[in-house]
Amino acid sequence: MLISKKQSLFSWVERLPRPLAKVVSNPFVVSAVVGVGIWWLLAGNVIEFLPTPYQVAGAFVGAITSSEFYIDMAITLRRVLIIAVGAWLLATILGIAMASSWPIETAINPLVFIGLAIPAPLGIYFAILIFGLGELTSIIALFVIVTPYVAVIIYGGAKARDKRLVEMAAVFRFSRWQQLRDITLPELAPSLMSGARFAFAMGWKLVVLVELLSSNVGIGERLQYFFVFNQPARVIGWTLTFTVIMVFVERYVFATLEKKLLAWRPIEDAGKGMAPVA
Amino acid sequence: MTVVPSDHFINIEDVFFSYPQSNLLALDGASLSVKRSEFACILGPSGCGKSTLLNILSGLFVPSKGRVTIDGDVVFNDGQMASGKLPRIGYVFQDDRLLPWRSVRQNIELALKSAAIPKSEWDGLVEHFLGLCGIGQYADTWPGNLSGGQRKRAAIARAMAIDPTSLLMDEPFSTLDEVNARFLRRELLELWQKTKQTILFVTHSVREAVYLADTIYIMTKGPGKVMERLTIDVARPRQYEDPRLTEIEGSIISSVLNYWGYYEPTAVQG
Amino acid sequence: MSAQNAVLTGPRDRSFKISGMQVKRALLIAGLVAVTLLAWQLLWDKTDWLSSPAETWVFFVETVCNPATYSNLAATASRLFIGLFIGYIAGLTAAFLMHKSKWWDRFTRPYVFIALSTPALAFCLISLMVFSLSDLGVYMAIAGTVFPFVSISLLAGLNSIDAHLTEMTEVFRFSWFDRLWHQAIPDMAPHLFSAFRNVHALAWKVVVLAELFSAQNGIGYQYKRAYAFFSTKRLIVWSIFFMLMVMIVEYGILRPLERVVFRWRK
Ligand SMILES: Nc1ncnc2c1ncn2[C@@H]1O[C@H](COP(=O)(O)OP(=O)(O)O)[C@@H](O)[C@H]1O
Ligand SMILES: [Mg+2]
Numbered sequence: 001m002l003i004s005k006k007q008s009l010f011s012w013v014e015r016l017p018r019p020l021a022k023v024v025s026n027p028f029v030v031s032a033v034v035g036v037g038i039w040w041l042l043a044g045n046v047i048e049f050l051p052t053p054y055q056v057a058g059a060f061v062g063a064i065t066s067s068e069f070y071i072d073m074a075i076t077l078r079r080v081l082i083i084a085v086g087a088w089l090l091a092t093i094l095g096i097a098m099a100s101s102w103p104i105e106t107a108i109n110p111l112v113f114i115g116l117a118i119p120a121p122l123g124i125y126f127a128i129l130i131f132g133l134g135e136l137t138s139i140i141a142l143f144v145i146v147t148p149y150v151a152v153i154i155y156g157g158a159k160a161r162d163k164r165l166v167e168m169a170a171v172f173r174f175s176r177w178q179q180l181r182d183i184t185l186p187e188l189a190p191s192l193m194s195g196a197r198f199a200f201a202m203g204w205k206l207v208v209l210v211e212l213l214s215s216n217v218g219i220g221e222r223l224q225y226f227f228v229f230n231q232p233a234r235v236i237g238w239t240l241t242f243t244v245i246m247v248f249v250e251r252y253v254f255a256t257l258e259k260k261l262l263a264w265r266p267i268e269d270a271g272k273g274m275a276p277v278a
Numbered sequence: 279m280t281v282v283p284s285d286h287f288i289n290i291e292d293v294f295f296s297y298p299q300s301n302l303l304a305l306d307g308a309s310l311s312v313k314r315s316e317f318a319c320i321l322g323p324s325g326c327g328k329s330t331l332l333n334i335l336s337g338l339f340v341p342s343k344g345r346v347t348i349d350g351d352v353v354f355n356d357g358q359m360a361s362g363k364l365p366r367i368g369y370v371f372q373d374d375r376l377l378p379w380r381s382v383r384q385n386i387e388l389a390l391k392s393a394a395i396p397k398s399e400w401d402g403l404v405e406h407f408l409g410l411c412g413i414g415q416y417a418d419t420w421p422g423n424l425s426g427g428q429r430k431r432a433a434i435a436r437a438m439a440i441d442p443t444s445l446l447m448d449e450p451f452s453t454l455d456e457v458n459a460r461f462l463r464r465e466l467l468e469l470w471q472k473t474k475q476t477i478l479f480v481t482h483s484v485r486e487a488v489y490l491a492d493t494i495y496i497m498t499k500g501p502g503k504v505m506e507r508l509t510i511d512v513a514r515p516r517q518y519e520d521p522r523l524t525e526i527e528g529s530i531i532s533s534v535l536n537y538w539g540y541y542e543p544t545a546v547q548g
Numbered sequence: 549m550s551a552q553n554a555v556l557t558g559p560r561d562r563s564f565k566i567s568g569m570q571v572k573r574a575l576l577i578a579g580l581v582a583v584t585l586l587a588w589q590l591l592w593d594k595t596d597w598l599s600s601p602a603e604t605w606v607f608f609v610e611t612v613c614n615p616a617t618y619s620n621l622a623a624t625a626s627r628l629f630i631g632l633f634i635g636y637i638a639g640l641t642a643a644f645l646m647h648k649s650k651w652w653d654r655f656t657r658p659y660v661f662i663a664l665s666t667p668a669l670a671f672c673l674i675s676l677m678v679f680s681l682s683d684l685g686v687y688m689a690i691a692g693t694v695f696p697f698v699s700i701s702l703l704a705g706l707n708s709i710d711a712h713l714t715e716m717t718e719v720f721r722f723s724w725f726d727r728l729w730h731q732a733i734p735d736m737a738p739h740l741f742s743a744f745r746n747v748h749a750l751a752w753k754v755v756v757l758a759e760l761f762s763a764q765n766g767i768g769y770q771y772k773r774a775y776a777f778f779s780t781k782r783l784i785v786w787s788i789f790f791m792l793m794v795m796i797v798e799y800g801i802l803r804p805l806e807r808v809v810f811r812w813r814k
Binding site: 333336337338366367369371373375377378379380384388389391392393420422436439 | 598712713715716718719721722723726730732734737809810812813
């Protein structure tokens with residue numbers, strides 16, 4: 001039933017020359033055409049202040065051909081890298097410490113809980129009140145917001161370690177180094193990996209907010225400028241550059257790394273690690 | 279192709295089937311027929327298409343070729359589902375397939391509701407069939423709190439309670455321990471003698487088939503064909519250890535040994 | 549007999565036995581809280597930004613007694629509710645499309661992925677500009693941010709539905725409603741709960757963020773005011789309210805519901 005319906009709906013596609021038919025029936029192409037089409041119809045008419053795809057494309061090109069964009073992006077990227085690596089390292093220490101000692105677990109749990117519960121602007125405002133405006137504030141605020149999330153991931157992985165493997169290692173008299181290299185690290189690798197992914201994704205998404213509230217350089221500050229002067233096309237255009245970089249890092253850096261490090265895992269657990277971030 | 283006598287209740291004639299996304303035939307011209315109120319067993323090694331046959335009878339899959347009639351109504355004919363509704367069938371799956379988040383009673387009631395049995399009769403039916411299956415006191419328990427044997431009884435009660443035109447059972451006892459299985463087999467026969475529902479029972483155990491069946495259909499090892507039809511003429515009630523059954527079992531095993539290529543472990547003890 | 553009764557009455561009542569470990573943990577937490585309060589009391593005078601515990605407490609009591617507080621909370625909660633609702637509808641649609649076939653999966657996935665990698669802030673700014681700072685902008689910001697997470701978790705739930713049980717419901721001719729209510733939804737329940745938890749926590753943060761830029765009331769607006777006054781007591785007190793709201797949903801709605809839904813588990 002369904003199949004025949006679809007065939008009749010798309011039968012005109014079959015009459016096209018083959019390469020063309022292939023392009024026309026490709027879900028990505030159809031999806032993009034439908035999406036951009038609906039956007040175009042809505043923009044300006046139904047939704048008065050929604051910029052058209054054409055305007056956004058112009059803003060996007062304008063962004064990537066301007067030199068300020070690269071200066072701002074370099075500043076923002078540097079911040080993201082610092083806090084992603086820093087938060088990941090601290091979270092690894094915290095997560096493993098929590099999993100292996102109950103007093104540490106008990107003491108840090110409430111802090112992590114509060115860290116997960118409070119909204120990001122609060123942390124940023126506090127950081128500004130304490131340290132004033134500036135680079136240090138931006139980095140500390142991001143650090144404090146991101147670390148609890150990553151710590152929870154690594155804590156979960158460390159807590160779920162398989163005791164039977166440790167027993168096996170004891171029976172076969174593994175050396176300490178062997179235990180670390182061949183049991184502990186591979187066991188923790190999936191959660192360390194998704195922790196790293198998360199730290200990067202979250203830092204990347206939050207950095208604009210931190211910059212907007214606490215700094216006078218960077219992409220976030222730029223977005224605020226466009227917001228205040230009501231230039232929606234440029235906000236969308238500059239955000240799109242962000243999406244492009246994010247997809248690139250996710251697809252090429254992390255996916256490659258994961259394939260190398262976690263080749264032994266069954267396929268269905270692979271590729272997780274994107275989680276809600278405000 | 280055999281000519282099917284008209285008193286036969288379930289007729290499967292020359293049925294072909296292969297699963298979607300598979301180019302192997304799971305059924306390759308299978309034929310069999312079961313009389314009304316008969317206890318028929320399908321006997322075959324694992325992977326020979328027994329479950330597939332039951333899945334077709336229950337309406338889950340449509341065979342690509344061949345004809346299936348139940349109670350005189352054509353159900354499938356040459357790749358088509360015949361018009362009209364499928365007859366009501368009770369299916370005891372190989373695994374119990376109870377909804378774990380609903381009590382035993384709710385599980386049966388859902389089946390009753392779906393079979394359009396009036397609500398006023400539900401309580402009576404649930405009690406009756408759970409009582410028959412010996413788990414009356416567990417009506418309001420969640421399946422997860424029951425043992426494997428009790429769950430199987432609940433699944434059997436569910437299948438019988440909807441007053442099916444026929445009862446399909448897919449190796450219902452193969453996962454149970456031998457003592458429990460033997461007990462349930464005896465009880466199943468007693469139940470059947472009370473309800474006289476037509477039963478099509480799938481098993482890979484020769485002994486079980488010989489003990490239970492009026493008629494046994496033996497399938498080949500490879501893609502599903504029915505190889506042989508056997509009538510067991512031992513009077514009921516039967517004893518599981520009856521030497522006459524042992525003898526029949528022995529002859530079946532020696533005849534299928536070459537076709538199936540493996541030894542049924544229960545055969546050795548006789 | 550007693551064992552049988554236990555089976556018949558379903559899950560065992562949880563007895564309130566307190567283990568030695570729990571006592572130790574409670575003592576440790578109490579100690580840490582005491583140390584924190586003490587440090588706060590000793591420190592506040594030495595800094596120019598921290599309010600004293602006493603001041604904060606007084607402000608907390610004032611805020612609790614002030615009826616305007618509740619209109620602020622209600623404003624935030626209603627924005628959250630509507631935004632979440634829209635996000636759920638969108639996420640549900642996307643999940644069903646992605647579940648339907650490979651073609652529709654590839655059709656839908658780019659939108660989910662784009663939304664997933666867009667910062668919540670960008671959603672807020674864009675949607676507030678497009679809808680000229682109205683509440684509609686706040687709703688759309690929440691919906692846009694949560695939609696990909698809803699669709700990903702629902703898709704995982706749909707994929708986890710037990711095909712064997714689905715076959716059973718077909719053989720016994722369950723109606724579509726019974727299939728949904730008695731099989732699909734209970735089967736997806738763990739995913740639905742975890743999805744709701746994540747998404748709900750996320751939505752609270754987004755609504756506050758959006759209010760920071762647009763609203764004239766609500767928790768986010770109060771944060772902005774607190775910051776303008778350089779007032780830590782306001783920040784702390786409004787955060788307490790924020791956490792209370794989140795915890796009411798967790799302990800008042802989610803946990804009791806979970807207990808009912810999962811009571812069949814041992
Ligand atoms: N869902 C399925 N998809 C593809 N092939 C299947 C499926 N189920 C069973 N088969 C194949 O069909 C054949 C018959 O299977 P089945 O009827 O389950 O055997 P039995 O119940 O006799 O053990 C087997 O070769 C099996 O591999
Ligand atoms: Mg089978």
